[in-house]
Amino acid sequence: QVQLVESGGGSVQPGGSLRLSCAASGSIFSIYTMGWYRQAPGKQRELVASISSGGSTNHADSVKGRFTISRDNAKNTVYLQMDSLKPEDTAVYYCNTLPPLSQYWGQGTQVTISS
Secondary structure, three states: OOEEEEEOOEEEOOOOOEEEEEEEEOOOHHHOOEEEEEEOOOOOOEEEEEEOOOOOEEEOOOOOOOEEEEEEHHHOEEEEEEOOOOHHHOEEEEEEEOOOOHHHOOOOEEEEEOO
């Protein structure tokens, strides 16, 4: 059973940066395509970025050029580097497989962008 724990969220001003981490327990982490998702208040959860087991990445148009997903299979960890943050990036951020598996949704980490 894989458990995913997100961390690294916080409150920053527009233009700031944050680095999110998602630590996975379980040795089979490296075979999964992983994704970062976010859910803003009153909105549906959306996929922000994904990374395959081999390191191929995709980023949503809304974050392209500002966010970068990466992974370290040796550490069973996936990261989301977020730069040039905007107020509309405010959301709870989650990691999960792609496609997501219901049993892997964690608590998420809150990201708030405000001046």
